[in-house]
Amino acid sequence: GLYLSQRKLLTHVTGDHDFTDRSDLYYRLQPHQNHDILNSYRVWTDRVDPNSLAVVSRLSKKMQGIFDRAALHQTDGNVNLHSASLDAEYEQFEEEVCELQKISIEDMEKNYLTAYAINVYNLMIKYAQVKVGVPTTNTQRLAFFNNVTMDLGGEFFSFQELENGILRANAVPPYALRKVFSPTDKRLRLALKVDKVDPRIHFGLNCGARSCPPVKKFTASDLNEELRIVALAFCEQDDNVMIKESSNTVVCNTIFKWYMDDFAPSTSQLPVALLAFLKGAKKQSLQNMIDKSNNKGSSSIKVEFFKYDWSSNVTESKKFSKSNLSANQYTLKSILCIPNC
DSSP states (O other), X not given: OHHHHHTTOEEETTSOOOOOOOTTOEEEEGGGTOTTBTTOSSOOOSOOOSOHHHHXXXXXXXXXXXXXXXHTTOTTOOEEHHHHHTOTTHHHHHHHGGXXXXXXXXXXXXXXXXXXXXXXXXXXXXXXXXXXXXXXXXHHHHHHHHHOEEEETTEEXXXXXXXXIIITTSOOOTTOSSOSSOTTOGGGGGSOOOSSOOGGGGGTOOOSSTTSOOOOOOOSTTHHHHHHHHHHHHHHXXXXXXXEGGGTEEEEOHHHHHTHHHHOSSGGGHHHHHGGGOOHHHHHHHHHHHHTSTTSTTTTSEEEEOOOOXXXXXXXXXXXXXXXXXXXXXXXXXXXXXXXX
């Protein structure tokens, strides 16, 4: 018990006592202390690598290895999340990802923070799929993105807060009525300081759904070029942007609808904005449609959106439930009574 306490793997249920050999005090293993915080396996007390992006890169490589092995014997190529949770390196990953607790984002310059936040988001989505499961309904997705959190430098963020609060400079999320951070929220100081959100971040974020862009690694030094490449690659796919010159119609991924404010002032102006993310014949076709709009810009072009595919390339997922994000102090797995219960 003393060893686990020193390693910050065992804590008093209310945090009021250090470890003591008394039968009237109750302790909980740290991994079961905060179910809603992904990287809470232990309290990080080891050395912290000053290269924050290298930390995330190392963790991402380890998680990808876990996913690759979990898909190895699947005939459909899907990732078996149960197998992933039993992987020999998964528990090691759970401990190592706690290093993010000590990496503050407060002093990161714009490109560094953007690359770091995107990489962390994509990493933690995979981690959450293994640890808490994959949401399958709108209600579950709402809880997943708003209630599953991560500890970044001692500040706690949900996926919603990391994307819309930090990366989108505290913008209003889709279908929401207000900004993520209130004026009195101390995390507001950490949001990107930009006059306009770079819409290309949406081509880098992967929420675990099939309609999301693929996961790529981003760096601070080459961020602009990396975002340019992923934007072109995403929009090149007809499943994401389809140009129907014969019917004067553009059909887009729902991402463009959700984050319209980042791409264009209105839906009617989206076709013009799309030109920046297209190339070759597809770009020329869209330009032809715009040119034929009788000098009325793109107002006569019909814009439609594909149905978003929320399914994931995973199998044997835990059943996600918001109630599972709260520690249960009465289960034998999460409570230890020292020395005898």
